Amino acid sequence: MAKHRNRASDAQRTAVQQALDEAFAAGRLDHFEHFERIRTATKAKYIDELRPLVADLRGGDDDLGLDGDDDDNAPTGSAYTGWDARRREDLSHAKRGWTIGIAVAVAVLGIAGGAIAASVSDGSSNAATDEVGPGLLHTENGVTRLLAETESEFPAQEIDSILIYGEYATLSQQDPADPHKRITHEFRGGWEERRFDPIQADADLTVSSIDAADVMAAITAATGVLELDPDKTVISHVQVSADALGDPEFRVSASEGKYGDLGTATFGPAGQVREVTLPD
Known part of the structure; x- marks a missing residue:
C-alpha cells in the first residue's frame, strides 16, 4: 500500500528555488538547467517532486524542510515532465547564447538598480545567507521598471498571470498559435520566452491594468494582515492574476528567513483583503 504523499508548501518550493539559484x-x-528546475519547482504539488531537483546538488535536503513520507510509487529519474520535446531541443541548442545574453542583461540591471540595491544591503548578494530584506523587484523602483518593460514587451496583449519574485x-500567456498551449516567459533584466506547456492558459489580464503602487501596497499590507515581524519576514513572491471581473488580484506569499512558511494573503484591486491562508 502506498504511503501518503505530503503536499509541498510555498516555503518548501521557495527553499528549493533558492538552492537552485x-x-x-x-x-x-x-x-x-536552472530555468527548467525552477519552473518544475514552481509547479510542484508534492515534496517528492521537489527532492529530485536538488538531489545532485546537495549532500542532503534536511535543511530545505523536505523531510516527510514519500509515496512508494514516487517518480524516479528525470523530474522534468510535460515539456514539448521539440521545443526543449531548440532551447538546448540556444542555451549558450541565452547564458551570455542573460549575463549581460543582469549586469545592466545591476548597474541601473545599484542605488536601489544599496539601500537594501551592502551591495553583496544575500542568496546564500539568512539576511532579511526585499529583493530588487520587491521595491517600488524595481516593480515600476518591471511593469514598464512588461507593458513594452507585451503591448495590448492579455496574459494569464505574472509572478514577481x-x-x-x-x-x-496563451500561445497565439495554439489555444491549448501556454507560453512561459522569464524576466532577469529583460523578458525571454522560455517554455511551452500543453496547458491552456487564461487570457484575461492586461499588463496596463497592473499598477506598481498596488503591488507594493499588497506587499506592505501582507505583513500586517498575517501579523508578521517585518524584521524576520521575507516576501517570497507576489502572484498577479485576474479576478472574476478581470481586475488584478494580488496573492502575496511570505516566509521567515529562507524556509519558514508564514502563509499567504490575497488582495483585490482596491487593497481589500479577500483571503488569508495560514500554515498548519
Whole structure:
C-alpha cells in the first residue's frame, strides 16, 4: 500500500528555488538547467517532486524542510515532465547564447538598480545567507521598471498571470498559435520566452491594468494582515492574476528567513483583503 504523499508548501518550493539559484550562481547549473528546475519547482504539488531537483546538488535536503513520507510509487529519474520535446531541443541548442545574453542583461540591471540595491544591503548578494530584506523587484523602483518593460514587451496583449519574485519574475500567456498551449516567459533584466506547456492558459489580464503602487501596497499590507515581524519576514513572491471581473488580484506569499512558511494573503484591486491562508 502506498504511503501518503505530503503536499509541498510555498516555503518548501521557495527553499528549493533558492538552492537552485545558489547552484546557478556557483556555476553548478547552466541557465537552461536552472530555468527548467525552477519552473518544475514552481509547479510542484508534492515534496517528492521537489527532492529530485536538488538531489545532485546537495549532500542532503534536511535543511530545505523536505523531510516527510514519500509515496512508494514516487517518480524516479528525470523530474522534468510535460515539456514539448521539440521545443526543449531548440532551447538546448540556444542555451549558450541565452547564458551570455542573460549575463549581460543582469549586469545592466545591476548597474541601473545599484542605488536601489544599496539601500537594501551592502551591495553583496544575500542568496546564500539568512539576511532579511526585499529583493530588487520587491521595491517600488524595481516593480515600476518591471511593469514598464512588461507593458513594452507585451503591448495590448492579455496574459494569464505574472509572478514577481525578489530577483526575477515569470509571466504566462496563451500561445497565439495554439489555444491549448501556454507560453512561459522569464524576466532577469529583460523578458525571454522560455517554455511551452500543453496547458491552456487564461487570457484575461492586461499588463496596463497592473499598477506598481498596488503591488507594493499588497506587499506592505501582507505583513500586517498575517501579523508578521517585518524584521524576520521575507516576501517570497507576489502572484498577479485576474479576478472574476478581470481586475488584478494580488496573492502575496511570505516566509521567515529562507524556509519558514508564514502563509499567504490575497488582495483585490482596491487593497481589500479577500483571503488569508495560514500554515498548519
